[in-house]
Amino acid sequence: MEKKLVAIYGSxxxxxxxxxxxxxFLDGAAHNDYAKDAQVERIIVSSQKITPCRGCRSCSKTGECIIDDDMQQIYPLLVDADFIAISTPIFFTTVSGYLKAMIDRCQRLxxxxxEHKKKIVQKKRYGILMACAGSxxxxxFDCARMVIRSFFDVLYVDYHTDFVYNxxxxxxxxxxxxGALDSLYDFGKSEELAxxxxxxK
Ligand SMILES: Cc1cc2nc3c(=O)[nH]c(=O)nc-3n(C[C@H](O)[C@H](O)[C@H](O)COP(=O)(O)O)c2cc1C
Structure with missing residues (x-):
């Protein structure tokens, strides 16, 4: 079955x-004997219409989000992914606001x-974080790592590793x-990613 690699651009x-x-990373993956056949979905969060979570708790009752925007197309991508790669700048010690808005909307998940005790993801999958900071x-990077760990936990994604640059x-x-860009290329091309x-599964 074709594997799905989801790349979330947070900047x-x-x-x-x-x-x-x-x-x-994606360039490396395109030259990876196994990963090159994966279907790559790029989510550029700043180009999407993602309204921040209103905390209305409708999802607690229905399991659905009542906000009708681009998140409705993003949810299935997140649920179906076999691997999730996230990149984000550090903004005021955490992930970008665009990315945080997308993550908060995963309150539904x-x-x-x-609350609903529904296991919506059956496969085992992994994820990585890439981040840059001026400081x-x-x-x-501590706060961004915590945010992404908590996001991955909700999505049943194992936090594999991160690549962070001061x-x-x-x-x-x-x-x-x-070595920064080479490290990501090499990881994308690696047997480890394969x-x-x-x-x-
Ligand atoms: C709104 C804003 C907030 C930022 N806050 C931080 C910060 O708290 N700590 C830090 O080290 N760098 C901070 N930076 C610097 C960015 O993390 C840095 O420029 C990064 O390389 C941007 O990545 P990008 O080119 O992928 O957007 C901030 C930049 C902006 C625009």
């Missing part, structure tokens, strides 16, 4: 640092899992960071 800068990391403080601020800074995709 509003289409050609910014974290988008370059994601593009490099939280509700299905913990040199390695702790600047002192990356202006566009193209990531290209000057020795194994993670194969393990997904």
């Amino acid at each position: 509003p800068r289409r050609d910014g640092n974290t988008s370059e990391l994601m593009d490099s 939280w509700s299905l899992k913990y 040199g403080n390695p702790k600047i 002192k990356v601020d202006h566009k193209k800074d990531i290209e000057k960071k020795a 194994r993670l995709l194969r393990e997904g």
Whole structure:
């Protein structure tokens, strides 16, 4: 069966640092003997119409979200994915607001899992995080890691690893960071990614 790789671009800068990391990962995956056959779905969150969660708790009653916007097309992509890659800049110590809005709308999936006790994902799957921050403080990624871990938990995704880079601020800074783009390309092309995709059932 064809594997599905979902790539979530969290930055509003289409050609910014974290988008370059994601593009490099996908380039590697396109040259991976196994992953090259996966269907790649790119979600550029800043190009989607995603209203923030209103906290109305309709999903607690019905398991559905009453807001009719692009999230209705994104939910099935998240549920069907065999691998989820997320890239985000650090904005005020956490993920971008665009990405956080998408994650908050997954309250519907939280509700299905913990209130409705419905296991909507049957397969085993993995995910990774890529992030850049202007600051040199390695702790600047702690909050984003927690947010993504909690998002992955709701989606039954194992947090495999992350690729985070400090002192990356202006566009193209990531290209000057020795080994950064190569690391993502290499991971995309690796047997490790093939194994993670194969393990997904
Ligand atoms: C609104 C905003 C908030 C930011 N907040 C932080 C921050 O709290 N800590 C930090 O280290 N960098 C911060 N930055 C810098 C970005 O993380 C950095 O420029 C990153 O490389 C942007 O990635 P991108 O090019 O993929 O958008 C902020 C930038 C913006 C625009």
